[in-house]
Amino acid sequence: MLWDIDNTLLYTGGAGGVAMTRAFRELYGVDDAFGRVEFSGRSDTAIFIDAARTHAIAQDPALEIVRFIDAYLPHMEAALREIRGALMPGIDAVLATLSERPDVTQGLGTGNFRRTGEAKLVHYGIAHYFPGTVGGFGDDHESRDELVRIGIERLRNGGSGDERVVVIGDTPHDVAAAKANGAFALGVATGRDSVQRLHGCGADAAVEDLSDTDAALHLILGA
């Protein structure tokens, strides 16, 4: 399965946005560069490119991203320490139970850049559930459909074979990316979007949260 990070596994209290803003200011001298950029459900690459174009800071934003991630990571680590967030309800129990099953590979399907996404998992104490940090990330592709496709490919190459793939996320973007890749879309309404909205955009199942471990495992494992 592929897990989205923000508002699905955990809530950072906005540390990502704060850290991106600080990194952008440090590199390019622009304050509040992301003030009018939509974050929810989008890849960090898409978010960065929007801001880079708006502020005309780089001829080739795609090349500039490498530099940006280097600047962003220490700001992310600092912002995670400063701002209080939390794991989403039930996440630790669900991850712990899944990690005991040899037939299940847990991966990530997230718009976060790999290194800053990992920093969030480390800070909230769940990185060990994702050995090797398999998955698709914001630096793999600007489009969520594509980064989820890449994540599924890596999951399969990692030995998951024909295992049913479940994509778990909190936004219509996660649902759309799951459906675009023939995966089961499990929506969790722990972000901005309601169960009704997630159902409405095509989720195969949608729940308020994953606090009912048995119900969550039933949906995730399909058995």
Ligand SMILES: [Mg+2]
């Ligand atoms: Mg999310």
